[in-house]
Amino acid sequence: MRNAFYHDFDFATRAPDRARSDENDYRTPFQIDRDRIIHTSAFRRLQSKTQVFLSGEYDFYRTRLTHSIEVAQIGRSLCARLQATSPDLGPDRFIDPDLVEAACLAHDIGHPPFGHTGERTLHRLMKPWGGFEGNAQTLRLLTDTIFNERAGMNPTRAMMDAVLKYKSLYPELDDPPNHFLYGDQAGELAFVLDGRAFPASLPPGEIRDDCKSIECQLMDWADDTAYSINDVADGISAGFLTIEKIERWAARQEFGGEEAAHVDYLLDGIRGEKVEARMNRKIGEFIAAARLEAVPEHFLSDATARYRYRLAIEPAIRAECKLYKKLAYDLVFRSHQLQQLDRKADYLITRLFGVLADFYIEPEKPGPNHFRVLPEPMETAIFADGNGEAGRARLVCDAIARMTDSVAAHMYRRLFDADFGSIVDLV
Numbered sequence: 001m002r003n004a005f006y007h008d009f010d011f012a013t014r015a016p017d018r019a020r021s022d023e024n025d026y027r028t029p030f031q032i033d034r035d036r037i038i039h040t041s042a043f044r045r046l047q048s049k050t051q052v053f054l055s056g057e058y059d060f061y062r063t064r065l066t067h068s069i070e071v072a073q074i075g076r077s078l079c080a081r082l083q084a085t086s087p088d089l090g091p092d093r094f095i096d097p098d099l100v101e102a103a104c105l106a107h108d109i110g111h112p113p114f115g116h117t118g119e120r121t122l123h124r125l126m127k128p129w130g131g132f133e134g135n136a137q138t139l140r141l142l143t144d145t146i147f148n149e150r151a152g153m154n155p156t157r158a159m160m161d162a163v164l165k166y167k168s169l170y171p172e173l174d175d176p177p178n179h180f181l182y183g184d185q186a187g188e189l190a191f192v193l194d195g196r197a198f199p200a201s202l203p204p205g206e207i208r209d210d211c212k213s214i215e216c217q218l219m220d221w222a223d224d225t226a227y228s229i230n231d232v233a234d235g236i237s238a239g240f241l242t243i244e245k246i247e248r249w250a251a252r253q254e255f256g257g258e259e260a261a262h263v264d265y266l267l268d269g270i271r272g273e274k275v276e277a278r279m280n281r282k283i284g285e286f287i288a289a290a291r292l293e294a295v296p297e298h299f300l301s302d303a304t305a306r307y308r309y310r311l312a313i314e315p316a317i318r319a320e321c322k323l324y325k326k327l328a329y330d331l332v333f334r335s336h337q338l339q340q341l342d343r344k345a346d347y348l349i350t351r352l353f354g355v356l357a358d359f360y361i362e363p364e365k366p367g368p369n370h371f372r373v374l375p376e377p378m379e380t381a382i383f384a385d386g387n388g389e390a391g392r393a394r395l396v397c398d399a400i401a402r403m404t405d406s407v408a409a410h411m412y413r414r415l416f417d418a419d420f421g422s423i424v425d426l427v
Contacts, residue, residue, distance in 0.1 A: 002092070003092065003093065003094060003096060004092055004093040005089075005093050005094055005095060005096065005305050005306075006096065006158065006304075006305070006306075007304075009157065009194070009303055009304050010156065010157055010158040010304055010306065011029045011156050011157070011158070012156065012157045013154050013155065013156055013157070014143065014154065014188070014191050015154045018154050020032050020154060028096075028098065029156050030096050030098040030099035030102060030156065030158070030159065031098045033098075033099065033102040033153070033155050033156055033159040034098050034099075034101055034102035034105065036153045036155070037102055037105045037106045037109070037153070038105060040109070040141075040153070042109040042110075042141050042402065043065075043068075043105065043106075043109055044065075045402065045403075045404050046063065046064035046065035046068055046108060046109065046111075047063055047064075047065040047066075047404075048063065048404035048405055048406055048407075049063060049064040049065075049108075049111060049112075049113055049114075049115070049404055049405060050063070050064070050113065050114050050115035050118075050405055062230055062234055064108050064111060067108070067226060067227065067230070068104065068105050068107065068108050069105070070226045070230065071104040071105075071107065071219070071222045071223050071225075071226045072101045072104040072105050072222075074104070074222035074225050074226055074283060074286075074287060075097070075100040075101055075103070075104040075218055075219055075222040076097045076100065076101050077287050078100070078218050078221065078222060078287055078290055079094070079095050079096070079097040079100050079218065080097065081287055081288065081290060082094075082095060082290065082291070082292050083095070085291065085292075086291070086292040088292060088294065088309070089292070095214060095215065095218070096215075099156075099158055099159060099162060099215050100162070100215050100218050100219060100222075102159055102162070103159065103162035103163050103215055103216065103218075103219040104219050104222055104223070106138060106142065106159075106163055107135075107138065107163055107165075107219055107223060108134070108138070109138050109141050109142075110133075110134045110135065110136065110137025110138030110139070110140065110141055110401065111134045111137070111138075111401075112132075112134070112137075112349075112400060112401040112402075112403070113345070113349070113400075113401075113403050113404055113405045113407070113408045114342075114345035114348075114349065114405055114408070115345075117342040117345045117346055118345060118349055118401075119132065119133070119134050119178070120177075120178075120346075121345070121346045121349045121350060122349065122353070122397060122400065122401060123177070123178065125349075125350065125353045125397075126393065126394075126397050127175075128393070129389070129390045129393035129394060129397075130170050130171075130182050130183050130184070130390065130394070131170050131176075131180065131182070132397055132401070133166075133170075133178055133179070133180050133181070133182070135163070135164070135165050135166055135179075135181075136166075136170075136180060136181045136182045136185060137401055138163055139160065139163065139164065139181065139185060139188060140182070140185070140398075142155050142159075142160060142163065143155070143160070143185075143188050146381070146395070146398050147377055147378050147381045147395070147398070147399075157191065157192060157194075158213070158215065158304075158306060160188065160191070160192050161192045161213045161215070161216060161306065162213055162215035162216045162219060163216065163219070164181075164189075164192060164212070164213075164216060165179075165209065165212065165216060165220060166179045166180055166181060166209050167181070167189060167198075167208050167209060167211055168180050168181065168204035168205055168208050168209065169181050169182070169183050169185065169186055169189070169204070170182055170183050171183045172204040173204055173205060179206075179209060182394075193300070194300075194303060196299060196300065198211070198299075199299050202299075213304075213306040213307060214292075214306050214307070214308075214309045214310070214311060215306060217310065217311040218290075218311060221286075221290060221311060221313060224321055224325075225283060225286040225287070225321070226283075227325075228321045228322075228324040228325045228328070229279050229282050229283055229286070229324060230279070231324070231325075231328040231332065232266070232279065232324050232327060232328050233275055233276060233279045235328055235331065235332040236270060236275050237275075238332075240331060240332045240335055240337075240338075241270075241327070241328075241331055241332065242270075243267055243270055243271065245331055246263065246266065246267060246270075246327070246331070247267070249327065249330060249331055250263045258316060258319070258320075259319070259320075259323055262320055262323055262324075263323075265278065266278070282320075285317065286317055286321065289313050289314040289316075289317035290311055290312070290313055291311075291312050292309050292310075292311065292312070293309060293310050293311075293312045294308060294309055295307065295308055295309060295310050348408060348409065348412050349400060349408065351412065351415075351416065352400060352408065352411060352412060352415070353396070353397075353400060355373060355415060356373060356374070356396045356399065356400070357393075357396065359371065359373055359374075360373075360374070360379070360382050360383075360392055360395075360396050361389060361392050361393045361396055362389075364383075365383055366379070366383060373415075374399055378395070378399055381395055382395045382396065
C-alpha cells in the first residue's frame with residue numbers, strides 16, 4: 001500500500017543515475033536508507049566511541065552504538081504513537097517509521113572519538129579551515145565518498161533532511177562554537193530545500209535551526225529522551241550519582257513541587273534498587289507526551305507533508321527532560337573525574353592533529369622519504385590533485401573523526417610512547 005504522506009520529491013536523490021537497488025528490490029526507498037546505515041563501517045565504529053563513560057571501561061555502560069539503537073527504538077515508538085493518536089494520520093498516510101529509524105541510527109555517525117570533548121577539540125583545531133561539527137560530519141558521511149571508501153550513501157532527500165538538526169552554514173555565522181554545516185555543504189542544503197532560499201523570517205542561527213522536518217523533530221526528541229534518561233541511569237550505575245550527591249545538589253536548586261517530586265522519585269528508585277525499571281518507565285511517559293500539530297504555513301509545505309506538522313511535547317515532560325539533563329551535566333559531566341578524562345582526550349587529539357598537520361596539511365606533496373603516518377589510501381586521497389590546504393585539512397580531520405577511542409589512543413602511544421611499539425602492540 002502506498003503511503004500518501006510521501007511522494008517523488010521526498011524519494012529524490014542527488015545522484016539519480018546511481019542505482020540504489022535493482023528493479024526487483026522489495027524494499028522501500030527509506031528501508032534502503034536504513035539498511036545502508038546499518039551496514040556502514042561508520043555505524044559499526046560507534047561501538048567503540050564514548051557516550052558518557054569511555055567505551056570499554058565497563059560492559060554495561062552505553063556507547064554511541066547502544067545509544068543510537070535505543071534512539072531508533074524510541075523513534076519507531078513515537079511514529080506508532082502518533083499514528084494511533086493523530087486524526088491527520090491513518091493506515092495509508094503516516095510518518096514512515098523506517099525513515100525515522102534510519103535518521104536515529106545515523107544521527108551520531110559523524111561524532112569523533114571521546115564524545116563531545118573530541119568534537120570541541122576538533123572544532124578548535126579546524127577553525128582555520130571551516131570548523132568541525134558532529135551533525136555536519138554526519139551529513140558528510142552520508143553524501144561524500146571519503147578515502148576511496150563508498151561512504152557516500154546517496155540517501156533520499158527526506159533522509160538527508162531528517163538528520164539536519166541545523167541548517168546554517170559556518171560562513172553565515174560569527175565564530176559559532178557548534179550547530180552549523182560546513183561551508184562546502186551548501187550544495188547538499190540546496191538539494192534538501194529544492195533550491196529554495198530561506199525567507200527573511202528564518203535568519204541563520206537558532207531561528208533557522210527550528211526549521212526541521214517532522215522526522216528530524218522525532219529523531220531529536222528520541223535523542224533527548226534517550227540521553228536525558230539514560231545518562232542519569234549510567235551515572236547512577238557508575239557511582240557518580242549517589243543519594244548524598246543528589247540530595248546536596250537538589251538543596252542548591254530552586255525547585256518547584258513537580259521538580260522536587262521527580263528528584264524524590266529518582267532517590268526512591270536508588271534506595272529500592274529499581275533505577276533501571278523506573279527510568280525505562282519514564283521513556284514510555286516521554287513517548288506518550290508527544291502529539292502532532294498542524295503548521296499553518298511554511299515555505300516548504302507546498303512541496304512536502306514533512307513540513308506541514310510540528311511535534312508538540314507536554315510542557316511538564318519537557319521540563320522533566322531538562323531537569324535530568326541538568327542533573328547529569330552538573331554531577332557527571334562537570335565532575336573532576338570526567339573533566340580529567342576530557343582534558344586527556346583534548347590533549348591526545350591535539351597532539352595527533354599536530355603530527356598529521358605537519359605531514360599532510362602544510363606540505364602540498366610528501367617528500368621522498370617522508371614518514372607514512374596514515375595508511376596509503378588516505379595519503380593518496382589527501383594529496384590528490386586539486387586538493388588545496390583546506391581540502392587536505394578536512395581529510396586529516398576526517399581521518400581523526402573516524403577513529404574510535406581505542407584506535408586514537410593506540411595511535412597516540414605508537415607515536416609518543418617510547419615503550420610502546422612491539423609487533424604485539426601493532427596488532
